[in-house]
Amino acid sequence: MNITRENIDALNAVVKVDIAKEDYNDKVEKILSDYRKTANIPGFRKGHVPMGMVKKQYGKAVLVDEVNKLLQDALNKYLTEEKLDVLGNPLPKPQDNLDWDADKLSFEFELGLAPEFDVNLKPKKAFIHYNIVAGDKMINDQVENIQKQYGKLVSQKEVAKDSEITGIFKNEEREIENTVTLTLDKFKGKATEKKFVGAKAGDVIELKTKGLYDDEHELMHALKLGHDDVHGLDINVTFTITEINERVLADLDQELFDKLFGKGVVTSVTELKEKIKEDAEKQFTQQSDQKLLNDVTEYLVENTKFDLPSVFLQKWMQTAGEQELSEDQAKEEYEKSEKSLRYQLIEGKLITDNDIKVTMDDIKNHAKNMIKAQMAQFGQMNPTDKELEDIAARVLSNQEEARRISEQIISQRLLAMYKEKANIKTKEITYDDFVKEVYGDK
Template sequence: MNIKRTDSDALNATITIEVAQADYKEKVDKILADYRKTATIPGFRKGHVPASLINKKYRTPVLVDEINKIIQEQLNEYITKEKLNILGNPLPVEQEEIDWSSDDFKFDFEIGLAPDFEVDVKGKKSVTHYQIKTDDETINKQIDRIRQQYGKLVSKEVVEEGDQVTGIFRNDDEDINTDATFSIDKIKGKTNTKKFIGAKKGDSLELKTKGLFEDDHDLMSNLKIEHDKAHDLDVPVTFEITEVNKREMADLNQEFFDKLFGPDVIKSEDELRERLREDAKKQFTQQTDQKLLTDITEGLIEDTKFDLPADFLKKWIANNGENELTEEEAAAEYERSEKGLRYQLIESNILKANEDLQLKFEELKDYASAQIREQMKQYGHTNATDEEVDQVVARIMQNQEEVKRMSEQLQNEKMLKFFKDNAKLKVKEVTYEDFIKEAYDA
């Protein structure tokens, strides 16, 4: 057996495996001898079939199977022994029809090598780490929203600001005849709003769909039209008002507190404010952490420069799926997956340089235990024993999909903490509304 590697460049190489007769003969001869003992061929007694007939009938498929096994084993051993950091899997180089009557064989495999590069986590530019305020104004707005949500509707005759109207949108040409209910606050612009303010039940308003609502998605849902059509629709409609309602806020009393959190969990407005502040902080932290992780990831991909064996990877993509792809399809798939691959390599580089970031089995078990305890608390089981939790964790650890999901979550948490400790961050305190506008260009 002879194996060698020939480098085309820093990212591409060919592994050549030469298989000699001595590498396979003993195993092939044994398999054929066993076949001879058990083969049932008309005209011959079992165990007395001539060896020449067995060789003629079975030698080639047995030889092909055995050589394939040898090649795969030796290829994997060589890659491991040489510590080759390959991308994808080795691809066999096409050759003319193999003469299986020969004694010796040679096979070539293309491989794509991962590039060598360094990662500068700190980077040149700072990344904004948003922190959302949970000040009194934010909590007041949230309490008002909840009181509105749990308040009661009071029927009215005349529309005023903040009211909720129900009616029918009509346009015969566009086949629009739909019931709709919405708050006046959803209407866009003073001109449109003035048409509603002071209107009465039974009135019919002349409106235009373009710029009618602050959000085109409201137009889509209220007129029951398709998403793409809603963005460009510019037609006149009538709106016949059938109901006018004012939503009165719910009182801040024990009945209200119990509806929100269960009997006697919250007993005062001060306790409500503190609970909402804690919940908001957790929710906001999840959102700002996800934004930070996304921004740092994109920054690392942009700033960490290295080449990839693109041609090899496109060829590997074309041949790796259930169905073979064309060159154009493989190129398109490579474009879609390139950023993800780059970040995988960057993350792998960081993990190699920081052993404490690498997941350990005990860490994963502890993480699963903490999640199980939290879920049990949510269902009222606040005093779960270690034995109960361990039994659930044992079942989870047998589920590969669940283990993969938790591993990804824990790895993300560890990477996030690492970035917080090592990246160049610029803390910016904002309201939730400003965070949405700045972070997502809303």
């Protein structure tokens, strides 16, 4: 067997594989001999079928199968030994008139080669890593939310500005009938608030949906309609009051602190606020890290320039999936996936250059930590290592889940590498200002 390569250009090559009869003949003869021992052909006893008849019936199929196995093994070994970084899989060049009886068989395969490129993690304009802090207003609002959540309801005879009002929104024509509990501060205008203040259980308030709320999601919840249904909705609805309550805030005492965090963990309002700040900023760190990861990824895809063997990849995509694609379909698929392919190559280079590895122990330990955190949410604070091992084994028996966890670890390690090596500046910001700056003031 002989393998040679012709480089067409930096991204395309053709590999030629010459296979001589002696490379496969002994194996083919042995398989046919085994077939002869077991073949059931009418008119002949098992094991006594003439070899000529076995070869006539099975010879071509066995020959083709063995040659294809040889080709596959030879190509894989060649690509490994030559350290060729190929995209997709080798594509066999069509051969319509191949003489399978010849003493030498020649096959050609097209290769798409991965491009060589450099990755720059130090652009002139630094990436921003946000240090998101919980401001006093956010902390105080959260304290009040806790007091409301653990407070009690006291029945009222009439609606006041801070009442919680339960009632039924109705519109017969649109078949709307939905029971909700609401507070007046959610309404857009003071005129709506005035309609409610002083009303009693049984009273019917007439309202217009247009301009009723600042946020359409509030209207979706109130009327139990979909997003498209409430967009621009301008109809009359009624709200029949069924219940009026005042929510009395819970006292910020030791009983409440123990309910929230366990006995003696928090012993004062100051410690409560510190705990709220700490928990909030842990979540903010995740958002900040994800923002940095997204920004670096987007920058690398847009600014790391290299060519791809696009013609080869489109040709490969025609036959790579479950269903064969036409040339136009393959071109469309390539255009959709080009950015993703570029990032895969960039990520692969970063992983190689920075010696980032993920072992099975890494995946198992990550899974156990995830499981432990999930169990803690349900009050199981001290699971045994055996429990964690058993659950992790079940989770990781799903190959898709194991792959997903591996990708999470890779992302974490890439992020750590970016923090160490990329051009980054830190910006301290409150969460509200972070939302405005990153997502716009919505």
